[in-house]
Amino acid sequence: MASDTIPISISIRLPQETRSTWLETLHEWVITVDHKRLGLMYIGYALLFLVIGGIEATVIRIQLAVPHAHFVSPQVFNRMFTMHGTTMIFFVAMPILFGFANYLVPLMIGARDMAFPRLNAWSFWMTAMGGVLLYYSFIGGDGLYGAGSAPDTGWWAYAPLTSTAFSKGHSTDYWTIAILVSGFGSIGTAINILATIICMRCRGMTLGKMPLLAWLNLVMSGMVLFAVSPLTAAQIMLMVDRYLGGHFFDTQAGGSATIWMHFFWIFGHPEVYILIIPAFAFVSEIVPVFSRKAIFGYPVMVAATVGIGFVSMSVWAHHMFTIGMPSYSNAFFVLTTMAVGVPTGIKIFNWLGTMWGGKIRYATPMMFCLGFLFQFLLAGLTGIMLGVAPFDWQLGNSYFVVAHFHYVIVGGILFALFAAFYYWYPKMTGRMLDETLGKWHFWLFLIGFHLTFDFMHIPGILGMPRRIYTYEPGRGWGIWNLIVSIGVLFQIAGVLFFVFNMIRSYFKGKVAGNDPWDAWTLEWATSSPPPAYNFLVAPEVRSRRPLWDLKHPEDPDWKYE
Amino acid sequence: MSTQPLAISTIETPWTLPSKGRVGMFSLIVAELAIFTIFVVAYIFYLGKSISGPTPRQVLHLPLFNTICLLSSSLTIHLAVGALRGGKNAAFRFFWFLTFALGVVFLVGTGREWYHLIYEDGLTISTNLFGTTYYSLVGLHAFHVIVGLVGLGVVMAFALAGKVKQEHIYRVDVLSLYWHFVDVVWVVVFTVVYIIGR
Numbered sequence: 153m154a155s156d157t158i159p160i161s162i163s164i165r166l167p168q169e170t171r172s173t174w175l176e177t178l179h180e181w182v183i184t185v186d187h188k189r190l191g192l193m194y195i196g197y198a199l200l201f202l203v204i205g206g207i208e209a210t211v212i213r214i215q216l217a218v219p220h221a222h223f224v225s226p227q228v229f230n231r232m233f234t235m236h237g238t239t240m241i242f243f244v245a246m247p248i249l250f251g252f253a254n255y256l257v258p259l260m261i262g263a264r265d266m267a268f269p270r271l272n273a274w275s276f277w278m279t280a281m282g283g284v285l286l287y288y289s290f291i292g293g294d295g296l297y298g299a300g301s302a303p304d305t306g307w308w309a310y311a312p313l314t315s316t317a318f319s320k321g322h323s324t325d326y327w328t329i330a331i332l333v334s335g336f337g338s339i340g341t342a343i344n345i346l347a348t349i350i351c352m353r354c355r356g357m358t359l360g361k362m363p364l365l366a367w368l369n370l371v372m373s374g375m376v377l378f379a380v381s382p383l384t385a386a387q388i389m390l391m392v393d394r395y396l397g398g399h400f401f402d403t404q405a406g407g408s409a410t411i412w413m414h415f416f417w418i419f420g421h422p423e424v425y426i427l428i429i430p431a432f433a434f435v436s437e438i439v440p441v442f443s444r445k446a447i448f449g450y451p452v453m454v455a456a457t458v459g460i461g462f463v464s465m466s467v468w469a470h471h472m473f474t475i476g477m478p479s480y481s482n483a484f485f486v487l488t489t490m491a492v493g494v495p496t497g498i499k500i501f502n503w504l505g506t507m508w509g510g511k512i513r514y515a516t517p518m519m520f521c522l523g524f525l526f527q528f529l530l531a532g533l534t535g536i537m538l539g540v541a542p543f544d545w546q547l548g549n550s551y552f553v554v555a556h557f558h559y560v561i562v563g564g565i566l567f568a569l570f571a572a573f574y575y576w577y578p579k580m581t582g583r584m585l586d587e588t589l590g591k592w593h594f595w596l597f598l599i600g601f602h603l604t605f606d607f608m609h610i611p612g613i614l615g616m617p618r619r620i621y622t623y624e625p626g627r628g629w630g631i632w633n634l635i636v637s638i639g640v641l642f643q644i645a646g647v648l649f650f651v652f653n654m655i656r657s658y659f660k661g662k663v664a665g666n667d668p669w670d671a672w673t674l675e676w677a678t679s680s681p682p683p684a685y686n687f688l689v690a691p692e693v694r695s696r697r698p699l700w701d702l703k704h705p706e707d708p709d710w711k712y713e
Numbered sequence: 714m715s716t717q718p719l720a721i722s723t724i725e726t727p728w729t730l731p732s733k734g735r736v737g738m739f740s741l742i743v744a745e746l747a748i749f750t751i752f753v754v755a756y757i758f759y760l761g762k763s764i765s766g767p768t769p770r771q772v773l774h775l776p777l778f779n780t781i782c783l784l785s786s787s788l789t790i791h792l793a794v795g796a797l798r799g800g801k802n803a804a805f806r807f808f809w810f811l812t813f814a815l816g817v818v819f820l821v822g823t824g825r826e827w828y829h830l831i832y833e834d835g836l837t838i839s840t841n842l843f844g845t846t847y848y849s850l851v852g853l854h855a856f857h858v859i860v861g862l863v864g865l866g867v868v869m870a871f872a873l874a875g876k877v878k879q880e881h882i883y884r885v886d887v888l889s890l891y892w893h894f895v896d897v898v899w900v901v902v903f904t905v906v907y908i909i910g911r
Contacts, residue, residue: 350731399842
């Protein structure tokens with residue numbers, strides 16, 4: 153077999169003379185600068201916060217399942233939706249995507265580690281500290297309502313609600329500083345990913361030959377540099393207002409609350425593209441392997457992603473259609489929002505083009521990718537609907553918007569993440585996840601997702617606003633809210649199957665070997681899990697699918713690229 | 714021809730990629746520029762919108778001496794790096810110390826200007842919009858100068874101990890990029906605050 157002519161990696165297990173104590177193991181993990189361990193810690197951290205954010209969502213849905221419920225007080229409800237949003241964006245989605253990038257990028261480009269391993273560790277611990285600080289607010293944040301409360305101003309923390317006049321105590325400060333701190337971690341990781349991809353690719357891997365996951369993480373990292381910084385700036389301004397008597401958002405001194413909205417959404421909109429682009433990356437790696445066909449239109453995929461990166465910086469005020477901007481401003485943002493749909497649509501066509509004529513293998517990773525394709529398309533369509541300003545005047549700040557963005561984040565990003573888990577878990581642990589449990593996970597979660605988020609569009613159209621802690625019984629919203637809340641049970645069941653699968657397979661799963669999926673990128677050339685040094689001999693590539701070339705020396709890709 | 718070994722490079726074409734330190738520092742600079750851009754946008758947006766208190770025209774005077782000091786420090790650090798690259802350690806130490814000193818002079822000058830603004834003109838960060846945006850923007854820049862001086866100071870300490878040699882040129886060069894960035898930001902801040910804004 154061609155793959156064993158050159159030893160790309162040999163798994164050498166030295167005999168353990170003495171077993172490490174648990175304290176020594178813990179110490180090793182705490183001081184590690186290895187990108188694989190940091191990646192796993194990011195992912196583990198994010199999964200923990202996914203459960204916590206999910207509990208917050210469950211509290212919300214129990215409260216809203218029936219009209220005039222008294223499950224939680226309005227004050228607690230406000231904290232729930234604020235913490236749910238903040239946690240899910242900053243302490244689940246960002247860390248988990250950075251975790252996968254950290255783990256996979258050096259392996260896929262044939263490098264030994266990231267460009268700046270110590271910066272990598274620093275960035276992880278900054279992010280981790282941010283999350284701990286945010287949750288400390290439950291016991292430390294002296295809010296408007298008495299001792300101990302978490303932020304309750306919504307995850308956008310609009311001014312002037314966040315001024316000291318209206319948010320007494322420290323709940324807003326916990327929000328601000330926790331995200332500021334984790335923002336430094338995000339910028340650190342973005343710098344690292346950029347430098348790694350630009351400066352550490354293995355011999356022969358030009359930018360046009362690297363895996364799409366590397367390209368998409370490169371674009372994502374560039375966007376982080378441009379997008380997270382405005383949020384950092386706005387938060388510094390908020391702290392100046394709250395503690396130094398500044399007037400950035402103080403309308404009584406001539407300041408403007410609207411400017412917070414602009415600064416926040418200049419961050420907020422590119423942020424959601426920062427979240428979706430790594431999800432695109434997973435799908436771009438998994439769909440070809442399970443269609444047994446190289447990705448359709450690699451150069452266009454790269455160009456479309458770069459295009460999305462640039463255009464997405466210009467659409468932010470579609471979150472502000474209802475605040476009374478002049479009509480030419482509204483029109484500009486309508487047009488840019490329409491424009492950003494074009495490269496995104498191109499990518500969907502290319503994934504379909506990859507599947508067309510291929511030999512589809514319906515393993516769990518592919519099932520989740522198929523779910524992604526269908527759901528992301530629908531989510532994008534409701535997004536374009538909302539991008540029409542007059543339509544948004546009716547449905548902005550309603551549950552239609554909530555349904556839209558959860559469709560993207562849960563139906564798109566989370567499904568792609570599940571696919572990534574099933575696909576790369578064998579590489580990370582050396583064991584396969586169980587396919588039967590995986591299918592149970594998929595179907596239960598799919599049913600739950602659609603029950604919740606399909607039907608959530610309807611109360612939105614019927615006029616139900618966001619962030620209300622209860623509603624009147626006669627409006628016809630009750631039945632839809634009840635169905636939405638029931639869907640949560642199925643999602644919880646699906647996630648339970650997933651967690652059980654991950655734990656059980658770690659001990660009892662089928663041994664994976666180097667390359668269980670017969671894939672083509674460099675991470676599958678090394679052992680599962682990879683040794684600390686990744687590759688025994690630095691790889692050299694001649695095409696986009698180096699392992700295909702190795703396995704098929706009579707029909708290598710480099711003849712056709 | 715049909716079996717292509719993976720790890721053996723038969724043609725010894727050089728495979729050179731950009732240097733990590735420079736790419737990393739440029740990325741950091743891009744992120745920092747984005748932060749400064751937001752503060753500059755806020756400053757420009759709020760020009761003329763203060764409803765009370767001293768206006769820029771009344772209290773701001775061109776900090777020419779300070780600016781010359783900071784801009785010259787870019788020249789001196791460039792000369793320092795060039796000297797180290799050529800192995801002239803004494804010249805490197807001299808120019809590096811000069812850079813540090815010019816940076817300190819700039820900070821002292823800013824401090825004196827602020828003393829005058831606070832105690833004699835009555836302009837603080839909470840006085841009015843102009844005060845808020847002015848101190849935030851110039852203060853953010855001064856903070857970055859301080860960070861830069863810490864970095865320069867560390868290298869200076871090692872240099873005075875005779876430990877900085879030609880082989881360290883790479884790291885010194887990357888640090889000098891940061892100092893140049895601090896300078897470029899000052900050019901923008903100076904133009905917006907002291908020229909356009911008055």
